[in-house]
Amino acid sequence: MCHLSRKAQPLFEEFAHDKNSNSSPVAFVQVDLNASYGAAAIGIEFGIRATPTFLFFVGGMKVYEIQGCDVQQLRMQLSMFLHPVHPHLSLSFPALDLLGLKSILFDKVPDLAAVSAKLRSFLDSATTWFQPFDTSLSKADTIGILFGTVIPYVEAFTTSRCLPPHPLFDLWHDATTSMSWNMPEDQLFPLVDLWRIALRNEKVSSWCADRNGLDSPPVLLLSKACERSSKKFLLTLLRMLSNALSNRALGWKILLSAHNNLAVLLEHTLVHEDTNVRKSASSLAFNAFGASARAQNRESMQGRRRRS
Incomplete structure (x- = not known):
């Protein structure tokens, strides 16, 4: 395991523990590309060119990738997956409840x-x-x-x-x-x-x-x-x-x-x-x-x- 991978290990474990303590549906998987031919094949499949590389998936689809150990960027990205719904969303505000979360659309067709x-x-x-x-x-x-x-x-x-x-x-x-x-x-x-x-x-x-x-x-x-x-x-x-x-x-x-x-x-x-x-x-x-x-x-x- 390279120096940067060892540096990232505690952060990965911290968020994985946070996930377990909050019963989050997010899954954490760690792959050592040097462990076997199968692991190396995974690296080739996803185009891994540096270690550590963090891949983020939603619904089986890769949506984001971080190369290296940028702690601030990792915390920001992982928090979007792990943080529960903000408690303010559970409060009732009649005017806002009537408004709902329906998207504002711009449908006017130009010439x-x-x-x-x-x-x-x-x-x-x-x-x-x-x-x-x-x-x-x-x-x-x-x-x-x-x-x-x-x-x-x-x-x-x-x-x-x-x-x-x-x-x-x-x-x-x-x-x-x-x-x-x-x-x-x-x-x-x-x-x-x-x-x-x-x-x-x-x-x-x-x-x-x-x-x-x-x-x-x-x-x-x-x-x-x-x-x-x-x-x-x-x-x-x-x-x-x-x-x-x-x-x-x-x-x-x-x-x-x-x-x-x-x-x-x-x-x-x-x-x-x-x-x-x-x-x-x-x-x-x-x-x-x-x-x-x-x-x-x-x-x-x-x-x-x-x-x-």
């Missing part, structure tokens, strides 16, 4: 012809185009996917027309990645608006929930935000993320894998000078709380059923 024209003008203005290693899409390829696959699907979804039986969502990811690499964030807002509408489709949001880290387009677009981001980009991003958090699997995935970026985004948009940005940020914060509370309540109920 898709105008969105297409804006995207086309931004793409045409790009004088150079870098081909990301994981997609290798040229600008012509990106334009072909965007206008031949993505926009027609969104148009069909918003007009209740027949949807393609096997949509090529992987191509959506590739086009989004290619554009995020090559276009400034203040030109990405029409693309983010397409995702805002597309995420109201169950197939799209479920596909995004199956992606990890920056392979999930909502998480990738969230990573582009900063304090200097344009108002248009922030508005569409906040509303897109609000819709994403309305989906149980995708919302929980974003809370687990992108909580730092989400917190930074809310930190500067909740006090933004523009009223609409502040309102949209408040909606996102409410949806984030609702997604977290629903997940924790569900885990608490599952734990009680196991004990009964």
Whole structure:
């Protein structure tokens, strides 16, 4: 066992003990990759490149990974799995009880012809185009996917027309990645608006929930935000993320894998000078709380059923 693995051992045991004392449904498993060929095969299967590596799974799906022994990051991530529902959630406030935790949605469909024209003008203005290693899409390829696959699907979804039986969502990811690499964030807002509408489709949001880290387009677009981001980009991003958090699997995935970026985004948009940005940020914060509370309540109920 390496030095960092020995350093992480007491922390791992501490949280495992905390889990047992609180009857949490979270399971802790430790694998020594040098113990056997089978253990080494597990490391290969999950792409372990350094030790220690901590993998987090929800419903059998990997949602987060930490390499090394960053104690603060580990405590933050593990606490999201282990902490019981906050006692304030058990208090009764009639006005809040009537409000409930139903997500705030942004369903208004934009003029898709105008969105297409804006995207086309931004793409045409790009004088150079870098081909990301994981997609290798040229600008012509990106334009072909965007206008031949993505926009027609969104148009069909918003007009209740027949949807393609096997949509090529992987191509959506590739086009989004290619554009995020090559276009400034203040030109990405029409693309983010397409995702805002597309995420109201169950197939799209479920596909995004199956992606990890920056392979999930909502998480990738969230990573582009900063304090200097344009108002248009922030508005569409906040509303897109609000819709994403309305989906149980995708919302929980974003809370687990992108909580730092989400917190930074809310930190500067909740006090933004523009009223609409502040309102949209408040909606996102409410949806984030609702997604977290629903997940924790569900885990608490599952734990009680196991004990009964």
